[in-house]
Every structure is written in structure tokens, then in C-alpha cells.
Amino acid sequence: MADIIIKNGYILTMDPSADNIKNGVVVIEDGRITDVCEKTEETADTVIDAQGSVVMPGFVNTHTHAGMTLFRGYADDLALSDWLENHIWPAEVELTGSDVYAGTRLACLEMIKSGTIAFADMYFFMDEVGKVVESSGLRAALSYGMIELWDEEKGKRELKEGKSFVNEWNGKADGRISAMYGPHAPNTCSKEFLMKVREQATEDNAKIHIHVLETEAELNQMKEQYGMCSVNMLDSIDFFGPDVLAAHCIWLSDGDMDILRNNNVNISHNPVSNMKLASGIAPVTKLLDRGANVCLGTDGCASNNNLGMFEEMKAAALLQKVDTMDPMALPARQVLEMATVNGAKALDINSGMIRKGYNADVIIVDMNKAHLNPLYDVPSHLVYSAGSSDVRTTIVNGKVLMDDYGVVCMDEQKVIDEARDAAADLISRVDAKK
Ligand SMILES: C[C@H]1O[C@@H](n2cnc3c(O)ncnc32)[C@H](O)[C@@H]1O
Numbered sequence: 001m002a003d004i005i006i007k008n009g010y011i012l013t014m015d016p017s018a019d020n021i022k023n024g025v026v027v028i029e030d031g032r033i034t035d036v037c038e039k040t041e042e043t044a045d046t047v048i049d050a051q052g053s054v055v056m057p058g059f060v061n062t063h064t065h066a067g068m069t070l071f072r073g074y075a076d077d078l079a080l081s082d083w084l085e086n087h088i089w090p091a092e093v094e095l096t097g098s099d100v101y102a103g104t105r106l107a108c109l110e111m112i113k114s115g116t117i118a119f120a121d122m123y124f125f126m127d128e129v130g131k132v133v134e135s136s137g138l139r140a141a142l143s144y145g146m147i148e149l150w151d152e153e154k155g156k157r158e159l160k161e162g163k164s165f166v167n168e169w170n171g172k173a174d175g176r177i178s179a180m181y182g183p184h185a186p187n188t189c190s191k192e193f194l195m196k197v198r199e200q201a202t203e204d205n206a207k208i209h210i211h212v213l214e215t216e217a218e219l220n221q222m223k224e225q226y227g228m229c230s231v232n233m234l235d236s237i238d239f240f241g242p243d244v245l246a247a248h249c250i251w252l253s254d255g256d257m258d259i260l261r262n263n264n265v266n267i268s269h270n271p272v273s274n275m276k277l278a279s280g281i282a283p284v285t286k287l288l289d290r291g292a293n294v295c296l297g298t299d300g301c302a303s304n305n306n307l308g309m310f311e312e313m314k315a316a317a318l319l320q321k322v323d324t325m326d327p328m329a330l331p332a333r334q335v336l337e338m339a340t341v342n343g344a345k346a347l348d349i350n351s352g353m354i355r356k357g358y359n360a361d362v363i364i365v366d367m368n369k370a371h372l373n374p375l376y377d378v379p380s381h382l383v384y385s386a387g388s389s390d391v392r393t394t395i396v397n398g399k400v401l402m403d404d405y406g407v408v409c410m411d412e413q414k415v416i417d418e419a420r421d422a423a424a425d426l427i428s429r430v431d432a433k434k
């Protein structure tokens with residue numbers, strides 16, 4: 001007997017080797033998809049009727065700072081350097097572990113409700129983040145954000161903290177959690193520090209999550225400091241590889257794109273944050289045309305201001321069209337791949353497709369809504385018309401985390417109340433320091 005059978009749904013497999021099924025069945029056992037077919041004789045403990053819905057792989061949010069939900073709407077409409085240096089960093093000085101715990105719980109709740117099954121996080125108090133991920137049921141690639149600022153002693157402390165997090169958390173929660181090294185960016189960490197991080201990550205067989213060329217200011221700073229851009233500097237120290245997840249990658253030359261592609265670097269595109277902070281437009285279509293693995297991320301809630309991947313997909317598609325002045329650029333199907341298949345590849349998880357043997361990381365999207373009818377093309381609706389609140393059911397590792405709009409893995413109201421209280425307390429401490 002199987003654990004879960006999902007029947008009567010439109011199965012959007014995202015599997016290049018398998019067709020979608022108009023009225024199909026997905027069978028789940030021991031956390032894995034064991035069958036994807038038109039009909040089954042199998043029985044299961046739980047049978048989900050997905051009539052009028054799309055059954056698809058859940059989203060992979062490849063760049064966020066989950067605990068920053070506490071700063072949602074805190075410092076809007078500012079340029080990145082002003083936003084970060086004069087507002088966010090001074091506020092983050094006041095953060096406690098319990099703040100990050102409350103903020104990350106709120107983030108996980110929001111992600112479960114909006115169909116995200118895995119996320120890559122870079123933040124502080126990462127043990128608290130690990131605990132939240134473990135209890136939430138989600139998957140995550142977590143990294144402690146190391147900001148060295150050319151201070152050798154600080155660098156040693158940061159690397160020690162990053163390493164102890166990797167050693168403690170990599171592979172935890174039955175493999176749902178992987179731990180990465182998180183050097184913040186090439187303009188906040190020295191070349192020498194980044195070399196040490198690269199060496200340590202290789203030694204520990206851990207991946208690396210880093211911001212790269214998010215702003216023109218970073219590009220200029222790097223040129224002044226090293227006579228080359230971030231990508232060339234990182235390449236000169238053999239930093240890149242398929243184990244690197246580089247967020248943003250906006251200010252790239254053609255040569256930089258070749259370097260990223262040739263080194264199989266995973267690129268997390270964050271269009272909403274990039275538009276909000278006016279950081280620029282990443283050359284996504286050029287990267288994809290070169291065969292680079294480009295996935296999608298929301299960035300933190302202080303620069304987005306939510307964690308919804310539907311909105312991110314639509315923004316990605318529209319932004320490339322207007323940037324290239326080509327309405328055919330980044331079509332719906334390709335954006336869906338970025339949000340599912342490519343994200344799973346970046347985090348090295350066996351998810352992102354509805355395929356036999358893959359992780360049972362599945363969402364059910366309710367299409368019986370005014371804004372989703374009539375329905376000619378499923379990818380089109382998912383990218384251009386659907387929203388976070390259309391997700392009915394979220395399943396991760398074969399466990400139902402949200403069942404027909406009801407979150408079952410946490411007390412929704414309690415999570416909201418505790419995050420609101422933590423945020424109010426945090427901001428009053430921040431204000432008292434002003
Ligand atoms: C981990 C640190 O990273 C900071 N952060 C959040 N969003 C961004 C961004 O878009 N670019 C650079 N740094 C960012 C976060 O506040 C933490 O300090």
C-alpha cells in the first residue's frame with residue numbers, strides 16, 4: 001500500500017522525457033514518487049482528489065535570507081548600499097537567535113503556503129534556522145553569512161562559525177538540510193578570505209553560496225581594487241565550480257558569462273529584488289542561451305517584499321522581454337524550468353520533476369479560480385495569471401505540509417503572532433539605539 005495517491009489532476013511533469021498527463025495519478029511511498037501514470041490499481045493511506053488542479057513539482061527558491069521577514073517593509077525605496085549600510089545592517093546588529101527563529105518560521109510558513117519545497121538561505125544564527133527547517137518539513141541549503149570586511153581576525157571568527165555550522169548541519173533532517181559556506185560577496189570579503197573559504201569548502205565537500213555583481217558599485221569597486229571585475233577575480237583564484245551558487249550576477253560582460261558557464265556555476269536570478277533596489281537587469285536570456293544553469297530566487301523580504309515564486313516567475317519573464325525588446329524572450333515554460341528543474345539542480349536535490357524515483361516534493365495548484373479561466377495553456381497560467389494563494393497542497397519528502405489550504409506542520413496563527421511580536425520588539429531596540 002502506498003502512502004499517498006494524488007488522482008484526477010493535470011500532471012505537469014516538467015520532465016523532458018515524459019509528457020504531461022491530462023488526468024493522471026501520482027503515487028508516493030517512503031518520501032519518493034513511485035509512479036506517474038494515467039490510472040493505478042494501487043491503494044494508499046491518503047488519497048487526494050486533484051480534480052480541477054495542476055499537480056507539479058514544488059518551487060525551489062535559490063536565494064533568500066529567511067529571517068529577514070522581520071524586516072518586511074522596514075526600509076523601502078532605497079538604493080542597495082544606502083539600504084544595507086544605513087538601515088539593514090544597523091538593525092541586524094540587534095538581532096537575536098529567537099528573532100531569527102521567529103522570522104524564519106514566518107518565512108517557512110509563507111513558503112509552504114506559496115508552493116516552495118526547498119530554499120537556499122544565507123543569514124545569521126543559523127542553528128535557529130536549522131531547527132526551524134527541521135521541524136517545518138521543508139528542504140533547505142543553509143549557509144552562515146560571513147562578512148569579513150578585510151578584517152583578518154573577524155575573518156577567522158567568521159570562517160570558524162561557518163565551518164562549525166557546516167560540520168553540524170550538513171545532511172541533517174534525513175538529508176533535507178544541506179549546509180553551505182556563505183561568503184557574503186566579493187566586495188565585502190577580501191580575496192585572501194575567499195581563497196580560504198574555497199579551500200575549506202572543498203575540504204568539507206560543502207557548496208558555496210555568494211552574492212556576485214549585484215550592483216554597478218560592486219563592479220566599480222572591484223575594478224579599482226583588483227583591476228578586474230568580481231567574476232574575473234573569483235576565476236583567478238579558482239573559486240568557481242558546479243558547487244557554487246552565485247546570486248544576482250547582473251553586471252556581467254560576455255566574457256564573464258562564458259566563465260560562469262564554463263565552470264558550471266549556478267546563477268540565482270532575483271528579478272523582484274533587482275527591480276526594487278534598482279540594481280539592474282541580469283542577462284538571463286544570454287546566460288540561458290549559453291547553457292548556464294539559471295534558477296530563481298526571491299532574495300530577502302526586505303527587498304522583495306515577499307517569498308512568492310509565482311510573482312518571481314512573472315517578473316523574470318516580463319523583465320527579459322522588456323530588456324531585450326523581444327516578447328518571445330523567456331517564455332513561460334522556460335521560466336517554470338528555472339523555478340523547478342534548474343533550482344533543484346543548483347541545490348543538488350532529486351526534486352524539480354514529477355518523475356518516478358524523484359523526491360515526493362509536489363504541489364497542487366487550484367485552477368478553479370476566476371483569474372485562471374478559461375485555460376488554454378497550463379505553463380502560461382502558472383507564470384502569468386496564478387499567484388501564491390492558488391496553492392492548495394504542498395508535499396515535501398512525501399509528507400503533506402499543507403492540505404487543501406490548511407497548513408498542518410505548524411500553527412499558522414501562532415507563527416504570525418510570534419513573528420509580529422518579535423519584529424515589534426526588535427525595531428523598538430533598533431530605534432532606542434538611534
Ligand atoms: C547575509 C547578509 O546579506 C544581507 N543581504 C540581504 N539582501 C542582500 C542583497 O540583496 N545584497 C547583499 N546583501 C544582502 C543581509 O541583510 C545580511 O546582512
Ligand SMILES: [Zn+2]
Nearest residue numbers: 211247299300
Ligand atoms: Zn541576498
